[in-house]
Amino acid sequence: MKKTTIAVDMDDVLADAYGRIIEIYESENGLKIDKEAIKGKKYTEAFTGEQLAIVKQIPHTENFFHDLNVIENSQEIMAELYNRHDVYIVSAAMEYPFSLKAKKDWLEQHFPFIHWKKIIFCGDKSIIGTDYLIDDHVFNLETFKGIPLIFSCLHNLDETKFERMHNWLDVESKFL
C-alpha cells in the first residue's frame, strides 16, 4: 500500500523560532512583549514601524538558527510518524542562505533519524506534491495542492480556514 506523504515545516513546527525572536527582542531592547496582546496577530500587525524592522532582522543574524529550542513533543512523535508514513521536512530556508548549513546541522542534532533524502529547503512551497502539509503560515497552506493542516503559533491563532493541529499531540491523534 502506498504510504501517506506528509510535508512538515521546520520553523515554529519543529523549531521554536518565534519564541526565540521574542526572547532576543526582549533581551536586546530591555522590553517585555505582551504575548496576550499579539495573540492571533500576524508579524506585521503585532509589530509596527521600527519594532517590525528590528524583529524582521533577527532571523538574518548569523547564529539565529543554530540553537533554537525543539517544539514540545515533536521529537518522539516525529520519530513515530517517520516510521509509519513517508515524511519530509520542508523549510523555506532559501530566504536565509547563510542558515542552510545551520538548519541542516540542527536537524541532524535533534532529528538524527531523518535521512538527507527527506529534507527540502525551498522558497515557495506550492510545488510540494505531498498528500499533507503541516505548516504555521497561511501563505504556504493557501497555495498547497494537498490537504493543509495549520500548526498553532501565536501569529495564526485566529485563522479558521484550515484544520488545526494545536500541538504535536494533535498530529499524533491524526496520523498515528
Add this chain to the structure above:
Amino acid sequence: MKKTTIAVDMDDVLADAYGRIIEIYESENGLKIDKEAIKGKKYTEAFTGEQLAIVKQIPHTENFFHDLNVIENSQEIMAELYNRHDVYIVSAAMEYPFSLKAKKDWLEQHFPFIHWKKIIFCGDKSIIGTDYLIDDHVFNLETFKGIPLIFSCLHNLDETKFERMHNWLDVESKFL
C-alpha cells in the same frame, strides 16, 4: 491561464559537474580518461574499484561547487524560459550539506534573475509536483510524477525511456 511549471536540475543541466570531476581526476592522478570509453556508462560502470572511490569523493571536497562552468546556452535560454513559464531550480544538494551555500551563491552569480522562492535544495525528487522535470539522472526521472525529460550527459546517453533534451537548444525548441 495557468503557467506550465518546470523543474530544472542543477548539476549537469546548468552546472558542468561531471566535466569538472573528470578534470580534477585527470589532474590529480596524471591520467587521461577516455571519454569515448565511458560514454553511456553510469558512474558505477565507467569507474570501478579504487577509481570509483576517488571519483565519488571529488564532489565532497570543500570548493567543488564554487566555480563550476555553466552548461552551454543555459543562461540565455533559462532567462527566456523563466520569463515565459513557472520555472524552479531543483537540486539534490542535501547530499553535500557544506555545498548548500556554495550552490546558492553559484546560482546568484550565473543566474541572478532566479528568485530565492524558485530554488529548491532537496534529496529525493519524487515529491516535486511540477508539470515537467529536466534532469540527467534516471533515478530522479523514474520517480517523478509529471513529464520527465532527460538532459544529455555522458553517463545517460544510452537511456531510451525518456524524451531527450540533447542540449539547451532542444529545451528552447520544446518550450519557447
